[in-house]
Amino acid sequence: MPVYRPRQYLLALLFFGIALMTGVPVAAQTTAPEPAAEAPEALPTASADPLGRTTPRGAFAGYIHAMAEESYDEAAEYLDLSGLSRRVARQGGAEIARRLRIALDQGSDVQPSVALSDQPEGKQNDGLAPHMERIGSVSLQDEVVPLYLERTEETEEPLWRISSETLKYLPESLDENLGTTVDQLLPSVLVQRKWQGVPIGHWLAMVLLALLTYVVARLFVAAVIGTARQILKRRFPNYPAGLVQAFAQPIRIYLAVMLFVAAAQNAGISIIVRQYFSQVTVLVAWFAILLLAWRLVDVVADGLLSRMTRRANFGALSAIMFFRRSLKVLLLALGTISVLDIFGFDVTTGLAALGIGGIAIALGAQKTVENLVGGLSLILDQPVRVGDFCKVGDTVGTIEQIGMRSTRIRTLDRTMVVIPNGDLSGRVIENYAHRDRFWFHPTLGLRYETTPDQIRYLLVEIRSLLYAHPQVDPDPARIRFIGFGATSVNLEIFAYVLAKDYDDFLEIQEDLYLRIADIVQESGTGFAFPSQRVYLAGDTGMSEDKARAAEAKVNEWRDNGELPLPRFEPERVNELKGSIPYPPPGSSTTRR
Template identity: 40%
Template sequence: MTISPIRLRHVLPVLLFLVAFLLAPARLQAQAADTANASAPAAADLYGRGTPRGLATGLINALSAQDYDRASQYLDLSRIARSRRAAAGPEAARRLQAALDAGGSLMQPVQLSNDATGRIDDQLPIDEERVGTLPGKDKAAEVPLIATQSTNDDGQTIWLLSAASIASLPAANVEAAGSRLRSLFPSAMRDTDIGGAPLADWIILIGGAVLFYLAIRLIVALLMSGLGRVKRREDGGLLWRLLCAAPTPFSLWVSMLLFLATTRTLEVAFVARQLTGRFAGALAFVGFCWFLWRMIGIGADLVAARMEHSQRFRARSIIIFVRRALKLLLLMFATVQALNILGVDVTTGIAALGIGGIAIALGAQKTVENVVGSISVVADEPVRVGDFCKVGDVSGTVEDIGIRSTRIRTNDRTRITIPNSVFSSQQIENFAWRDRFLFAPTLKLAYGIDADTVERVLVSIREALAEAEYLLEGARASLKGFGESSIDIEIFSYVDRSDFNEYVRLQEGLLLELMRRVEAAGARFAVPARFVRVEGGADAAGTQGASAPA
């Protein structure tokens, strides 16, 4: 069995994961400087403890910076005498980090409430919130880590890790974190600290995430290979298209979920575990949205093909527009949620957009007009993709009807883009909707023939029109009048065809037949001519004037 070369789309998630983690420690240090503004809407509190999410974010940042004095500000030390808090607080923070390193866990900030009241549906008292667990001898002996509402010296309501949880720290199963795994690495990696965690722990977690992805990707590839050998539908059936769209995003999604479930209580540095869990959660969400993105495209293509097969072209155009709108909404939603999972405060950005909404709306008037115009074009459907039409002075084939503009390919093979606001307000002539073609030439017979010859020509032409099966009933030929240089016979009829190429072929044959019948009747076609009379003095022959054709 030959192994195909690794494609870029297979290794791209791995590269994204590695880049994210290489930049993670620097980002973690930057977050520690502005904890209050990063997560908590209650900015009045210096440490951002106004919500459970603010408590968790601030505590994680303080522990990652190994700033135990600041970390103690997130602990309820009310059971400790004030005279001892300055020394006991940092020591409690160290014991808390040791317990978390030994297998404890703290919920990701995005999992916690960002309201000052916390969650009210967690079956806990209104002033309590579960934010994690402390390790025990086994899973049943784990100690819940509880946050409670309290009041600071300024009278502000804040959230702190409860005094009961702090008191349970000495009883927790605190051992040397990650001693078994770290022992596999050189002492230099165990002693080198990056972002508040040993380098060995970062390698364990990052390597585990990469191995999880590669393993799931290999399993999916083997399954796909087996299914392809059993039965592969070359016509692009729904099941096969879904399978082809799923491997990469599905592998990313499932592998990151497995990584999160496996490493939640792994005995490595809590800071490294927390940060890798944050990025793994973001990548899992990206994988899920990536999969949805592909499903939207596949579903829209299948529905559009069915609509086209049943000649419901209007619905097909609407599906194209809806597909793009759904993908745009999915992209916006995925971006906001991924940033939220990574700990970036998107609430402030959304609020800023709300404040500047008027200015944005004024600056985007044309864009809004084009979106409204595109809705009008899709709803009214004056044209479809593939139609030949004339819009103003532009004639060509419609290639695409987008959210902002419509693109037309002209006969000169140039492409013209027309904003939908302009397109929807123009007079549009759609040649593709034509159900028949008008055949109405005027035959010009030369003077010099008598009335009987003209009558024979008319009779012969009427017979030719009657014999043409592709002409609709009512085809007629009549003497129109006498022109400057011809006797005009007018023909009026419709060719019962909608295809332009077929119409051109039939028109050519009919014109040749009419030409033969005119010649057989003893007439000929007129050649446009004009006679000019020149008047002047008498010439040598005594001629007063002469006329000659011009």
């Protein structure tokens, strides 16, 4: 089961946002009619309004701020009173603003201000008239009335205000002392003392609700997750162990936020407190969604890594790790954009600015981009894979990690060499890990006293050895007399050894060298020394008996027409193939 560290929680942000950004559905039937949709009209460029009414988000946030300051005259500037009857309008904008606040406190379902459009034209794809924006609903006299913002053009610039389509349903009198559920439960001292125009008890109640709803969500999700594990174990024994755990925390947070929003509405918490907390709830919502996505990336990647390891498909490991990191970087970018949008930054303008500044950034980060592209080419072309033994320039070692920016190589000295991917992709890479055969090509330097017939004997016998050895590929397998050196006559061997890895090759090479040394000794000659000798005593010289025996053998081949020079006949090659026991007799190793 994967372990999730705290930094992963800080990077993640995604599950509730969609539900919260679209608003919580109301339970009651809305009876008030909605304005019919009309074709959108062009808007003049909005200038700065001191009250921030040029966008739906700014208009509603300004109204909430004015209510928090208990400045009802200022709050009236956010109301469209033009469509009200004279009798209602005669009450004054401040009184209507105050009664609207009471109605919103006692029963309303309003979207978080950060979920409202921050564009002067508002949302154009909501099915409403272009100058109308629905931001929630409010309960008035046992019916649920849509809460609208309307764009008015009474001044030089269009401004958004709370629509008269909603205000006309406000009762002429609302009992402010009726109190909500939370007011009835709070001690009088917490109701009378206020902060930001709201009883202190409402702020404390929100904190208490947050803790309570999280505890409830935690207990509920624990029961559901435990049941889900038991069901999955019975029906799908091989399901990924971390899959259920990946969902646990995001769902827990999501459920806690949904319970928190619903509880705050039903308890009658002030609209001011709810709107101030809405920014936090949306932020936590995005945190949960990206946390879920982050964990699912880990679960899927871990499953793929385990499967590829079992299949010995080590080339896929680098690709999986690379794309895991890439997806997490993408999630981090999405989370950052979402957080900036929640805190009121104009993300659209910022992205446009990045498009203009992208050239300058790219010029300043050429090496970084080059390394990223180089890493991607290493993953796709796979000249090396994790675990490959290779040579890069003067560096020889094993590939331990192919990252997004660099590749790590563990050398034979057990040091770690880090090479940027852009540099690595442009170098000559010699990969030793996937050799099908190993080249065996020693040069034998013989003493100058070696006779031509002894050379012929060695050529025949060593070639027979190469053809007969079961771990040597007979095509090609040759030995040739290549010339006279400064201190020796030279014979060159060219053959390929069939070995599964380098250690196996060293075993076979050792056996070949020992057999060649036996043949050289049997021929009566010896290996030359790359030096000059001063003989101060009589030299025993070479064995004349063995030399005569080797010459006699060559003469026999010559007389019978069987001298296999310059090449062996195919029939003789087939006859010799695999006829030598390997490992040699007496060896403690039994080859399989």
